[in-house]
Amino acid sequence: MTSTTxxxxxxxxxxxMPTPRAQSTAIVTAxxxxxxxxxxxxxxxxxxxVEYVGLSVGAIAxxxxxxxxxxxxxxxxxxFVGTLVDRTRTRWGKLRPFILFSAAxxxxxxxxxxxxxxxxxxxxxxxxxxxxxVWGFVYAACDVPLWGLIGSAFPDQTRRARVIGNVRAFxxxxxxxxTLGAPKLxxxxxxxxxxxxxxxxxxxxxxxxxxxxxxxLAFFVPRERATTTEPLGFxxxxxxxxxxxxxxxxxxxxxxxxxxxxxxxxGAVFVVVAYGSDENFTLVGAAIIAGMVIAAFxxxxxxxxxxxxxxxxxxxxxxxxxxxGMYFAGFENLIVLVVFIFLSGLMLGVFLVxxxxxxxxxxxxxxxxxxxxxDGISFATLTFVTKVMSAFSVLAFGIFIVIAGxxxxxxxxxxxxxxxxLAITILPAVSCVASLVPFFFYKLGPQEPVADLxxx
Numbered sequence: 001m002t003s004t005t006x007x008x009x010x011x012x013x014x015x016x017m018p019t020p021r022a023q024s025t026a027i028v029t030a031x032x033x034x035x036x037x038x039x040x041x042x043x044x045x046x047x048x049x050v051e052y053v054g055l056s057v058g059a060i061a062x063x064x065x066x067x068x069x070x071x072x073x074x075x076x077x078x079x080f081v082g083t084l085v086d087r088t089r090t091r092w093g094k095l096r097p098f099i100l101f102s103a104a105x106x107x108x109x110x111x112x113x114x115x116x117x118x119x120x121x122x123x124x125x126x127x128x129x130x131x132x133x134v135w136g137f138v139y140a141a142c143d144v145p146l147w148g149l150i151g152s153a154f155p156d157q158t159r160r161a162r163v164i165g166n167v168r169a170f171x172x173x174x175x176x177x178x179t180l181g182a183p184k185l186x187x188x189x190x191x192x193x194x195x196x197x198x199x200x201x202x203x204x205x206x207x208x209x210x211x212x213x214x215x216x217l218a219f220f221v222p223r224e225r226a227t228t229t230e231p232l233g234f235x236x237x238x239x240x241x242x243x244x245x246x247x248x249x250x251x252x253x254x255x256x257x258x259x260x261x262x263x264x265x266x267g268a269v270f271v272v273v274a275y276g277s278d279e280n281f282t283l284v285g286a287a288i289i290a291g292m293v294i295a296a297f298x299x300x301x302x303x304x305x306x307x308x309x310x311x312x313x314x315x316x317x318x319x320x321x322x323x324x325g326m327y328f329a330g331f332e333n334l335i336v337l338v339v340f341i342f343l344s345g346l347m348l349g350v351f352l353v354x355x356x357x358x359x360x361x362x363x364x365x366x367x368x369x370x371x372x373x374x375d376g377i378s379f380a381t382l383t384f385v386t387k388v389m390s391a392f393s394v395l396a397f398g399i400f401i402v403i404a405g406x407x408x409x410x411x412x413x414x415x416x417x418x419x420x421x422l423a424i425t426i427l428p429a430v431s432c433v434a435s436l437v438p439f440f441f442y443k444l445g446p447q448e449p450v451a452d453l454x455x456x
Contacts, residue, residue, distance in 0.1 A: 033214025259431025291345025
């Protein structure tokens with residue numbers, strides 16, 4: 001009897017499979033690095049252009065339009081990035097290759113949009129517009145697959161909710177680190193008594209390289225759920241997306257609630273208008289971040305007994321009341337303002353965790369209903385609504401800045417301060433109320449509400 005063992009054949013190497021804890025840690029850490037970059041851009045870009053590039057009121061109006069149009073275009077592009085992800089088949093999976101090859105371009109383009117050259121204003125606008133549009137497309141290629149990876153790597157809904165909560169919590173910490181640290185880093189790298197545009201350029205370049213370097217952990221450690229089906233066509237992918245009514249309701253409710261993002265988009269400029277310098281932004285920024293972090297850590301625990309839908313409805317009503325209260329309290333007393341900002345951050349943190357979990361549950365629901373799992377395009381809708389919310393918040397705040405007539409060097413009047421204050425109080429309150437309607441009708445079945453699915 002002959003042996004079937006081939007003595008010349010090399011033994012198979014053991015394949016390292018990361019534990020769920022290792023995968024969770026890697027994704028949360030990678031998202032922290034990515035959020036560090038995105039928070040710097042979303043929080044300080046308008047501030048950098050107004051205060052350090054020194055654009056005129058007319059140019060600020062143009063930039064506001066550019067930022068809005070670019071983010072809407074990016075948002076529309078996200079589902080197409082998602083379809084490319086869903087149609088990709090490699091030995092690394094369909095999500096992780098996009099994470100690997102997008103990190104360096106995102107870092108480079110982030111540095112470039114904060115390095116507007118000292119040329120005539122029209123040239124500056126052309127330079128910024130090109131760089132920002134390209135940045136948006138490239139950023140989509142890193143953002144969409146990261147969220148899809150969370151849904152793919154963690155099929156258990158309880159663990160997935162915990163991972164989403166941790167991603168949101170450490171994302172808020174990244175925003176806080178950026179909010180508190182970026183101005184100080186820019187001042188240190190200005191190499192002089194005053195912070196300069198060049199100092200901001202160097203600081204953002206450092207943040208971009210470090211953040212996207214950390215982001216690469218999402219490629220090296222996590223593993224995707226095996227894909228057994230052939231790649232679907234664009235029509236099939238979009239067809240299953242538009243059949244997912246629960247998902248579409250989350251998207252609509254999120255877009256209508258764009259006002260939740262206005263404080264982050266315009267907070268730095270508001271502080272300068274209200275208090276004459278950006279020194280108090282550290283305190284204001286820390287307040288909203290603290291609220292978001294606390295909510296992000298506690299919301300997954302609460303969701304074991306309370307549905308995401310219920311939490312979002314509660315957070316919308318509570319946030320509207322908080323914003324109205326902040327308006328009537330005024331901004332003259334900084335401590336009172338900080339308390340209201342903290343409470344608004346708390347409600348924003350609840351919304352972000354519940355929203356993401358509801359989208360993940362809707363993806364699972366659609367898979368059970370249609371037999372198709374489209375992580376890429378479905379989670380692209382999360383980045384889609386995030387960008388649309390950001391676009392509308394920048395547009396709304398920019399309109400109020402233009403109406404107020406504010407630009408660097410102008411004499412600030414009480415009327416100007418009141419106009420800008422309306423943008424971060426009453427407008428978000430109205431937006432939160434409008435967002436209630438779609439979320440009220442969200443359910444994952446004809447009779448089964450969201451509260452009973454997934455996390456109970």
